[in-house]
Amino acid sequence: MALLQTSLIWITGLIALVILIIVAITFVAIYSAPRDRSLFVSVVTVLALTSLLATVCLLPLDIALVSSTTDSTTGTKKKWANPDTVDNILLSLKVVYYLLYSLDALMCLLVIPFAYFWYEEWDIDSTAGSRIRGAFKYTTAFILLLLVLFLVGFFIPVAAQRNGKEHYDLDFFRKLLLENRGERALTFIVGVLLCLGTVLYVVYTAPGLALFPVSLIKSIPAISITSAEEARSALEYNRERQRIIEAKNVGGNGLNTKDRRELEALQREERTLTRKQRLADEGKNKWWLKVRAALRPFKLLLGLLLLGVSALLIASMLITGIDKIKFSKCGARCGYILTDVNIFNPINWVFVKASKVFPVDYVIALLLVLFFFTSTVVGLAFIGIRFLWIVIFKIRSGHTKPQALLMGTTLLTLSVLAINYGLTMFVAPQYSHFGGQKYCTWPMNEPGVVRDCTNHPDHLIPCSAGATGPAAEVCTPTVVSTFINRITLNYPFFGIFTFWAQFAFIGLFIITALTALVRTPKMNFEDQLADEDEEEEESLLGATGNRFAGAWEDVRGSSRHGNNYTINSH
Missing domain, CATH: 1.10.287 (Helix Hairpins)
Incomplete structure (x- = not known):
């Protein structure tokens, strides 16, 4: 039974991976400029996009696997979910996460820079060898940067070792403290990339989350203006x-x-x-133009629905932020880790309720992460790749240069790390940590009696990091929540930065949404240029x-x- 259920979830993940590869290929086909297209650049971009999409879509799979070990009607572990089986599930997830995070880091710091400089080295007299040598010469700086980050992460003291007198009373926290130096190095590198990604998350995802639904509401069908x-x-x-x-x-x-x-x-x-x-x-005689115009009301309804979802997401993030400030047991010392949801969170509540009907909650979680990713793409296309007020590249359908495609992919990859943090720690913290798992508190303190809440649903309690007693035997945290909490607990400065950045995200969303509702958003920053x-x-x-x-x-x-x-x- 265990093998069948977990296998079905993994097979679903593999099917999703195939779909993601198709999406990545389609993305490159849509946006790359045909006249400047490079096979090597296209392959690197597709691989990087597939890796980042797989990373962001692994969260629902993670939640599905850990939730499958618990019977939500009895509040106990399923018969097949013995400790060894659960450990094997977590180990497989951990391996996949570390592979994807490592691949994302390598793509950002090595492969994409190499592809960028390789393309830049082309000229009429260049050869394959000269281009490789030139690209490797410039990529050496990134190799040194990666080596420095690894060494710093390898030797830097973590929070628990930096202050020997400080300790945490909760077992949940103690299990997160790092001992393995190799794991510590990877955690530090991902923490650095997470902070960089958080900046991009605020700059691109926040406006995109507002502009995406508004554009659906205010866009005019092609047939009406052609x-x-x-x-x-x-x-x-x-x-x-x-x-x-x-x-x-x-x-x-x-x-x-x-x-x-x-x-x-x-x-x-x-x-x-x-x-x-x-x-x-x-x-004028093409039927699909007329179909697009006929579908306009549905597009308007979709835009209104997504705008409502965006507003609900922002409200949930704000509520969680207040909850963390007020009730976090260790505050800034551990990156504002929250053990229990103390204030009603609407998105978290929706997920917990949806978990009662398999697999509704997993489908919603997948749609939510894709909505965040799509919003990031919208923000990237709207703002472009720029340094302060200087536009370096624009992301436009059919006219994106290979250099812009590579840089845009790097920005998206970094943003995905921040999306994982935002969903896990702010949007639906309780659900992202434990899925739909519940534990039974009936009967209380009766040794030798199996806790079973089939006839006592009032004693079914959602799992949380602060739960004790029977919860320790039943509740299994997701791998992504453990990894992110490990970063913020061992390196609190990462947690502090990413925590307060969420409020900047909320503020920028509100400003963009209000502006976009009053003034129609424009994709281009200038009028059509004379050249x-x-x-x-x-x-x-x-x-x-x-x-x-x-x-x-x-x-x-x-x-x-x-x-x-x-x-x-x-």
Whole structure:
């Protein structure tokens, strides 16, 4: 029975992995620029995306496996879930987590930088050997960085050793203290990457969590703005405006700066509208455009639903943050670890209730982690890759350069670590730690009697880190929660940083959501540039069968004033 149940869960995970590989390949196909596409860069990007998606989607699998060891109706371990079997399940999960975390770290610090410099080394006279040597030369700095992080993590004293007088009364905490130096080094490296990822999580995921649903609500279907008649009307208006401005230059005195800029903008818009009219003529009989317009009400409902989910997520995070500040037994000394949920958390409550009907809670958990990941992609596409106010690369469908694709993948990989932290420690802390596990408190203090709450459901208590007595025999924490708690407990400065960053996340979400609801979000940071070539403009306007439509492609704005159309696309 044990082998059958756990095998089914692992098989489900393997099926999900195949789907994730397809998603990663599709992502690269959608966003990479065909003219600049590199096979090596594409392969590295697909591998990195598969690794990070597998990492973020392993959380529901982790919860499913540990929850399968407990009978939620009796509050006891299942007959097959003896200590050896449970240890084997945890060991297999731990191996997979460490492999994925190690792979993510290697991809971020070695493989992706090597691929980036390898692509940059190309020129007409370059050879494969010269490119490899050049890429390896620049990657050496990252190898040294990884070595330094490993050595620091190997020798740095953990919290328990730094202060010998300090101790924790809870067994749950004592089990998290590190003794193995190799594990300590890996934990330290992941902690450093977690802090970097938290910054990206705040910068990209928070705005994306607001913009994704708002874009679904405010986006306009393609069919409503691509009819030939409307394009022709806008084109006539555009040309009339150009004639009026050109008439001011009849005497040959030249145009003032304002008129010259307006004329240049109208000329760019004319080229756009000309192609728009041709595309509308070609696609006006395509049935799928009409289907997209017909599905608009459902898209609006989905956007409203996701906006409600986002608001509920933020409320749950805020509640957990307050709960940690007020009730954490060790506060900043252990990164604000919370042993019990003391304030009602709506998301946590939904998961606990859903756990009564297998496998509803696991499906919801998978959808939730994918929602966070998709929101991060939306934020990345909206903001772009930038340093402060300087845009380095933009992430655009069909026009993302290989360098941008690699850097974007690195940012997503780091963000995934922070997503795991946010879901486990803030969104649904109790459920992420123990899933739907419950333990029985009936009968109390009667030796030799098996605790069974089949007829006493009122004595079924959800598992928590602070539970004692019979809970120690029944409750099994998830591997990801143990790993994250180990980081924050052994290196409290990581926990303090990631904890307070969640409030910055909440604040940025609220600001972005309020702004986006008032003003339609635009994908591009500038109007269409004069040096955009015709092929790029046509692909931006096309909307279609040659590219897969992702949810984040709808993050765009379009406004109409009379007969004058201003087109904003990505």
